[in-house]
Amino acid sequence: MKLYHHPLSGHAHRAHLFLSLLGVPYELVEVDMAAGAHKAPDFLKLNPFGQVPVLDDNGTVITDSSAILVYLARKYGRTDWLPEEAVAAARIQKWLSVASGEIAYGPCAARLVTVFGADFRTDEVIARRTAFSR
Numbered sequence: 001m002k003l004y005h006h007p008l009s010g011h012a013h014r015a016h017l018f019l020s021l022l023g024v025p026y027e028l029v030e031v032d033m034a035a036g037a038h039k040a041p042d043f044l045k046l047n048p049f050g051q052v053p054v055l056d057d058n059g060t061v062i063t064d065s066s067a068i069l070v071y072l073a074r075k076y077g078r079t080d081w082l083p084e085e086a087v088a089a090a091r092i093q094k095w096l097s098v099a100s101g102e103i104a105y106g107p108c109a110a111r112l113v114t115v116f117g118a119d120f121r122t123d124e125v126i127a128r129r130t131a132f133s134r
Ligand SMILES: N[C@@H](CCC(=O)N[C@@H](CS)C(=O)NCC(=O)O)C(=O)O
Pocket: 008, 009, 010, 011, 012, 038, 049, 050, 051, 052, 053, 063, 064, 065, 066, 100
C-alpha cells in the first residue's frame, strides 16, 4: 500500500497518522509539490484533482483524505474507528465533514497564508477560524 503525500500537507497527515495508528504496512511516496509533481500527467492519472493524499492499495486508488480514512477503517474492520450503528456513524461523518469544510477553509487556510504566503483574504479566513473556535 502506497501513500502519496507531502510532509507539510495536513490532509496527507491525517491519512499518514491513521495508517500508523492501524499498524499496517505502507510505503510513503513524497510528491514534490514545489516542483509541480502533483500536476504532472502521471500524478493526474491517479488524482485528476492534482492533490495529495492519494492511497494506492495494490491498484485500488483512493483519493481524498476522508475517503482514505473510511476505506482503511472498513478494509481493516475497525468499527472502533468507524462504527456501523446509525447515530455513531453520523457523528463520525459530521467530524469528517467539519475537517473538510470549516477546518479546511478556516484554520488550515490561515496556516497556508502564514506558512506559504497563500493569496487568500486574511480577514475572511481568520473570521472563519474565529467562528470555529467559539
Ligand atoms: N479534499 C482533499 C483536499 C486535499 C488538498 O487540498 N490537498 C492539498 C495539500 S494539503 C493539495 O494537494 N493542494 C494542491 C492543489 O489543490 O493544487 C482531501 O481531503 O484530501
